[in-house]
Amino acid sequence: MGSSNRHCSISLAVVFVLAVLLLNADLGWCGCFKRIFSFGDSITDTGNFAYISHNSPPGAPSVPPYGETYFHRPTGRASDGRLIIDFYAQALGLPLLPPSIPEEKTGKFPTGANFAVFGSIALNPKYFMSRYNFSMQHGCLDDQLASFNRVLARIAPGDAATKSLLSESLVVFGEIGGNDYNFWFFDHTRSRETAHKYMPDVIARIGAGVQEVIKLGAKTILVPGNFPIGCVPVYLSGNKSYTATDYDQFGCLKWFNAFSQMHNQLLKQEISKLKSQNPGVKIIYGNYYGAFMEFIKNPSRNGIDKPLVACCGGNGPYGTGHVCDQKAKVCPDPSRFANWDQIHMTEKAYNVIANGVLNGPYADTPLLNAC
Secondary structure (H helix, E strand, O other): OHHHHHHHHHHHHHHHHHHHHHHOOOHHHHOOOOEEEEEOOOOOOOOHHHHHOOOOOOOOOOOOOOOOOOOOOOOOOOOOOOOHHHHHHHHOOOOOOOEOHHHOOOOOOOOEEEOOOOOOEOOOHHHHHHHHOOOOOOOEHHHHHHHHHHHHHHHOOOHHHHHHHHHOEEEEEOOOOHHHHHHHHHOOOOOOOHHHHHHHHHHHHHHHHHHHHHHHOOOEEEEEOOOOHHHOHHHHHHOOOOOHHHEOOOOOEHHHHHHHHHHHHHHHHHHHHHHHHOOOOEEEEEOHHHHHHHHHHOOHHHOOOOOOOEOEEOOOOOOOOOOOOOOOEEOOOHHHOOEOOOOOEOHHHHHHHHHHHHOOOOEOOOHHHOO
């Protein structure tokens, strides 16, 4: 009798331990999300631009030294290694997202797909031409959402099937919108103040895109904000000032960081509105600005030596002056740098940002607690 009770107690203990392990297991291992669909620009693109451009533009992320750290070859990612979206996938126990365009007509995408394209903007190029006579011949969010709809119609035909598929998927909506400002600011013949005028339209387009995927059936959506562009080498080099008050205590340009903060504030307001309109949907704000500032404010804590200097580039004060290609000056250890090619970040930086969103505090709901 005593032996039987003892065996029963041991069995119950084993069951209890297994239950605790299951409840606390990694979300990917538990199958929290079966797939990820993502949109965006070069911050997220894992090979779409390289495919459509046939690896041809000089300095594009399809030539060395891009990809040298993790993949040991160029993969179309604008970094020395993995991107933020790669770290999300790995943390959730999923394979790295394939670019959507090469298999748009045939791929089954069982674990999701990446629709982001290097250089994409949020607004349609026609918007800038009609209002400002400014040519932005780049891909846009309209194109990505149209491609997404075509893929869904093929792999999950019918409203019920589409809603079911998306209900168990994570949608990462960007970062998108940064290039709507980048391309304008890079043209120094135009007033930078004009970008404030169309900022509400950028935010509205992002919001409308999020609402579109919600209508299709998405239940969990991560919407990242913009980075502190005043800390980015290409901005620091191209907008050099001899007025000390134009810089903050960390050496970043105040005006451009304030601009990014305004974008993010409007985006958070848009997300709040979307939440109130869609009570059954989890819409998470990703604070990429705050996560990025971790390297700027506390570089040594993150193993960063020079947070405002690019690893791949030239001999300028910010590691600028030459496009990142086979002829560029490349630092010996990219993990000691936050910036890779003067505008995009290193794998190390993307890892820090991803961790801040996955585990907090740089998401209003840490992504690993989202389901």
